[in-house]
Amino acid sequence: MTPLLYPALHASHAGIWIATPDGEARAVGRGEAIARAADTPMILLNAPLVAARLGYPELSGLDLLELFAFVHPARFAVPTPKGLARAIGLAPPADDAGAAAFLLCATETLLARMEVSDWHEREGAWTSAQSLGRLRWPWAASVNQRIAKPERQERWLFARLPEWEEKAPRSPPRTIHVPPAAAVDRLDELTGHGAEERPGQRAYAEAAAAAFGPRASPDSPAMLLAEAGTGIGKTLGYLAPASLWAREADGAVWVSTFTKALQRQLDREGEKLFPDPRTRRDKMVVRKGRENYLCLLNLEDALQGGFAGRAAILAQLVARWAAYSKDGDMVGGDLPGWLPTLFRRNGSTALTDRRGECVFAGCPHYRKCFIERAARASADAEIVVANHALVMVNAARGREAANRPTRLIFDEGHHLFEAADSMFSTALTGQEAIELRRWIAGPEGNSRGRRRGLAARLSDVASYDDEGGRAINAAAIAAQQLSSDGWLQRLAEGQPFGAIEALLAAVRGTVYARAASEDAGYGLETELVDPDGALVEAAGNAAAALDALHRPLVQLGRRLEAVLTDGPDWLDGQARARIEGAVMSLGWRTETIAGWIALLGRIGGPADPDFVDWLAVDRAEGREYDIGLHRHWLDPTRPLADLVLKPAHGVIVTSATLSNGDWGAAEARSGAHHLPRPPLRFEAPSPFDYAAQAEVLIVTDVKKGDIPSLAGAYASLIGAAGGGALGLFTAIRRLRAVHARIADRLARDGLPLYAQHVDPIDTGTLVDIFRDDPHASLLGTDALRDGVDVPGHSLRLAVMEGVPWSKPTVLHAARKLAQGGSAYEDRAVRARLAQAFGRLIRRADDRGVFVILSSAMPSRLLSAFPPGTPIRRVTLAEAQEHVRSRLSSVTLSGHARPEDVLTGDS
Template sequence: MFWQSRSQAALSRVVAIPFPIRERGGVTPTLPHPALHASHSGTWVATPDGETRAISRGEAIRLAADTPVIVMNAPLIGQRLGYGDLSGLDLLELFAFLHPARFMVPTPKGLARACGLPVPEREDDVAAFLREATGALLSHIDAPDWAEREGAWTATQALGRLRWPWTPLVTRRIAKPERAERWLFSKLPEWEESPGRAPPRSVTIEPEAVEQQLDKLTGQGSERRTGQRDFSVAAARAFAPRDMRDSPNMVLAEAGTGIGKTLGYLAPASLWSQQAGGAIWVSTFTKALQRQLGRETERLFPDDEERRNRVVTRKGRENYLCLLNLEDALQGGFAGRAAVLAQLVARWAAYSADGDMVGGDLPGWLPTLFRRNGSTALTDRRGECIYAGCPHYRKCFIERAARASADADIVIANHALVMVNAARGREGENRPTRYVFDEGHHLFDAADAMFAAALTGQEAIEIRRWIMGPERGSRGRRRGLSARLSDVASYDEQGGRAIAQAVDAAMALPSDGWLQRINEGEPFGPVEALLAAVRGLTYARDTKGSDAGYGLETELAEPSPELVEAAGPAGEALDALIRPMVTLGRRLEAVLAEAPDWMDGPARARIEGAIASLGWRTETVGAWLALIARIGGPADPDFVDWLAVDRVEGREYDIGLHRHWIDPSRPFAKTVLEPAHGVLVTSATLRAGGDWSVADARSGANHLMRGAAHFEAVSPFDYAAQAEVVIVTDVKRGDLAALANAYARLIVAAEGGTLGLFTAIRRLRGVHARIADRLAREGLPLYAQHVDPIDTGTLVDIFRDDPRASLIGTDALRDGVDVPGHSLRMVVMEGVPWPKPTVLHAARRMAEGGREYDDRIVRAKLAQGFGRLIRRADDRGMFVLLSAAMPSRLLSAFPEGTPVTRMTLDEAVMRAQRLPSVTRMRHGVSEQA
């Protein structure tokens, strides 16, 4: 057939010939391109003459190499074919171009819904469907109601120069506008300055008012849930006026799944905000809950415009698109596929609600289509923002969100951002006085990450780049201190001298190629020499076998003479760096106070930004000096210090010294809790199956002058009837083949709908490799975190959308998955999730109760895993633990009344066959059959 023999250039000429495109309800378009689909059960091609047939993987690879083919998710199809260089006409890219900022599940089923087409019933129908969907998508261009038309012509011209495969098909359908389009940088609105907000008034929220507000939010005629009402009234205590300095009104509230805690705390929070005129910061740990909170606030403010003004979602600046980085990418900073991504991101940015690239309205699957080409470079991950010196400062998504949050009633944030802002004083006069920490069981881990220190090669090279800017041979728009603060240097002699001294001192930090030099035994400079000594001692004390491929670590005790000898010069080099940084910070503050004639509003904002950035980098270098002082010196009982070589699959990627607090809730309490007036910490597993002392210890309440109030609302679900826990006793630990067989048999018995949880990525990959094809032959799709080239959020969307699909993954799935309904009916955990025996864990275990500390961690993980199963009153499901050695003392992790049975795998498979499935429900078989 003609499409098998023509070259790509010939086909490009064919594409330019007009051909009919299918309108909805019409016929399949006469497209000159075949469509290719591959799954674990086979590979199919649909030809332009209407034939669909199965082909071998080798034939599919030859076809894709010679001919532009229509595919959906090229990286995923390429992985299934074993052809990583697969490219072609990817329908996901076309959808992202036509409908930027629109949600779509990136599967044939999701695409069919988006296009208004019938869903393909079988795998061998998908290839023909892809050609049909192509016609439907292209026909959207002709539709008069195409909402995203503005900017499309401009984008196609740029994409054409980049040889984007869809350009010939798209360009001929988009007419050149009669006048210049309002494109991204001219279309985005500018934010406006606003006066400072007055401090919130002292008000008391009465219980009756809270209940009335809750009735309003839940809707007239809705079921009155006693647990939710009690929770809401208890939460209101956190909003009472504070009567003791450095000790907020703190409430710890454990609310079981199904209580409705989101609306429960939004009721008193919204009342307090209205009456006091202050902002409530609601902090979460997962992006999924942030999105859910955004939806729930529609009940508070049904009008879209009002809600945008009253409710703001805030994240760290590394989540948002940086317009200056995007401009650099569009003007030649990116090349090849990365440049195509930049153009599609620009299309999205013009229609985005907030510019959030991570968990916002940018399709999570879009960056993964381009593998590692550029998406992270479009955000400000290095802290190099030049603030008012940026030509897009007045349109900046980050600045807009920050200013909007100052006037908002409810700010939806995350634990990390709350702690960063509190520790570095970024709120200024608008520091929140009331916090709600949802997913409060994660506060300890978030504080552990926030208040830690790490002197590693990667961290050090980032500070070098921030200070020095571009060095010989480097690309990009990076600017050093001298370029960012040239006007200060010319105005203030001491400031200019401090900048020059900092640049000279930064030369002692690791530079490009540092890891290779260390591995070759030729470190350059005192800090690289220190890292080389760290590496040598870590390998020398390794007890697990350095060929295992995992990262290595050893405690910082009894250091070797080489390490002690290297510490002195490294400490001197860092001391020479921190001194001019401290001096520069003081000089910048002096320049602000003097307010010279040249300092207009933008210059002031830029210097204020430089002070903030310089401040936290100075803190970082100070923490490094404290770490180095520990080498050969006395241990600090408040900290755990260790050496590490970070590796992935045997490949080293970082080396360094690490320091963590034994109890990170101490700095959290000092930095966040004490300045606050009211704090609510809530979760379904706040006590981790223990008593309130666990919640007090992990939330920081123990470190306050006045302790926290406690409240418990038990889940309304009938776990005895809705769920059961099955402990499988005959799957041998460490037997990967037996583990894979167990997963496969259970998933087949349940006909999909399974969430599989692993504690090790290597075992996850091994199980996936053994069972994916087997399940596919049963018509049961399997998706896997760390295997499929798809982001975690999109994997969950796909899983939620298909009741026959199963999903396996690690911690992110255990804690961040909300899949109510029939799509999730079984959770399988590979074994008891014992904590990893790290240096940090060993120190905390010794300090916090030995075995009981381990048990608390395990109970919390089991409770979180079980919590994925029953999300609403009509859910039914089974939690399976593949472990013969499950101690009975840990069973308190599961809700009271939940049946727990130990049985063989054969018996567990029979139990799984009773679960409600697509087939059994279709045939009217009861789940109790």
């Protein structure tokens, strides 16, 4: 076998090292590393991250992560030398200096893996390697040397995927009671004999049983609001009565989450509910929105030339993964989160159905579709794990009405309000309008891809039904008034085309005239009050244009329903399913357009007190990326209650921070106050000894807005803790500025620092890296404050740059005025503080310090922290000493595996 002739390059904030093919490694400067990388192909680990470390964005080479994804598709690995070593069974390098030589060893190990007889992912590898060779994948030559041509035809990808089967509709669940004692017995069965006695968990299971009895009257579900502190074990607490009811009633319980991390945890808990893997596959299903799953038709198009260059290589690696994936979930499933980020202009989003263009039964892969398989599996499952958005979409748009769940559990219930706020809002923006135009008109100009318009998707209907054909043509003509490619440039030049672009131009002018902002780089907004004549006129023209589009789409929907009723000869099962899908998609879009027309009718007319309307120009770092009008419910729990809660028979809303001592606010933010029957309440405080395990320090001498002082504070505190710090910011600019000042310094001390919005790595992978190394620290924003858990010693210090006040948006100001003024603001801040503090202590043996770098921290907000937690106002020097003394005894020998992640309030 030809030996490897490539050197290896490793770069971190601590330095840069190159190892020659014989394994000899030496430190080099940035200039030499860039020059060598430009001249010689090098083995790298996470090329985009190495490129960022070098400041050389054009860096390319042989990325070991791509090779790992080829050799072991659908297998987990933390994308660091240490994480890769664990994944392939090698000893990790002792430090950064040894990492370059390790990359050579890891390369040979992965290539050799393809030659062993028990390589489990061999099927399809040779075929895939040939395609990758034609695409000039850097690893192709080395891989093809190691894979022998199979003696028989390979069953690759589409041939490997199983087909789902149609089943008779499921009968409605039987009416039963779940006695509290039975729920506790089921809990004992799940936790196992000899498990630790957890009184709070048993009380939780007893309380949750109340949601699984028959409801008293229509629109009046049995509803439980349950606050269970960290460490109670609420997940099994509600799964015990839920699984008992599902089994006895032959029904499905939908468990809804806000984060993908909790979905992963619930999926693992399924091993306790259903120990047999085959039974678990049938009885417990994870559901997500369509846009999360690989679309096989999009993949086929990419493999057949729809993608070019590096994007085509990504498509081949995704195809390799798809043949071994559990469920085809590309976002939070078993596709490594780091894989798409390796491709700078990655096409992963084009491989999912993000535009709602599915042709359903008209697709040649319909019977193998991951999305359809998940939908059908959930129809027969006992436990369906979904997310808040999907539950609300299904309820609001009538999807899968025959299998509407009657029992709902909203975990991470403190996010229910914002999920409803997003779901039931309206946004008429340039980006939304251009997507609608593409869905109707299909490809225009020089656009490429599989995108097809209405005429192409419904050509058989047009040929059968003259009225339907005329409606399709009328819609295509009316869609020309929507924004199109290049609209932002035309608006900047003062040359809008069509009624919608003219409206957006008027919106832009009004926003820039009225909005006040100290920061010229980020978004602007203004209330929709007293619009000028130009905006009123543009709104009237846009409303007329949208009405001209709405009418033929509604007519087309009626004609399609008539076709289904008439049942012509050509309407076989596949055609019927495809038209039913088209009816559903049309219904969604006609509702959207109707909402836009209603919003435009508000301009120049009276305000609707139920809604908050505003105009916005969305910008990032000075660049405009969208413009539009926005409408949100002042109280989004009203449609939540009407469409989701009232049709259910039993509902549990639960979280570790559901009430924060204010049950009235909990009822208001969950929609319970809109129900005729008041909810039950349950509360179980955390069993942890916060007085001994945690401490809150409020630093009083870091000047607000002083970036050097802020950076120095973070560096000194992280150094005192020896890493293991989660730094939370309210502004991306400050995060980046602090990271730039301290990353190199900390790395030289053996304390790696990672950051959202800086490192070219997805957030989930950043958390995996942070969790895997107890000396690493991570800086981030809101996404790291909620829903992510790093149990054990990898997270022992949490630092907030200041009090997490709400951003002063138009929407926030309206709700603050309507819901109690400063009291409303204080509740929101306390909830953020409680969630942030909740990242720190996850287990009985955890120890940690929570630091707020703000002398202006009001005492009235300190009730956000658990009773008994020591709270001190100190100087930075005193805080540094507190951190060092409290955390110096923390043992760093044990830390959680990435796959053992829990969630924010489990």
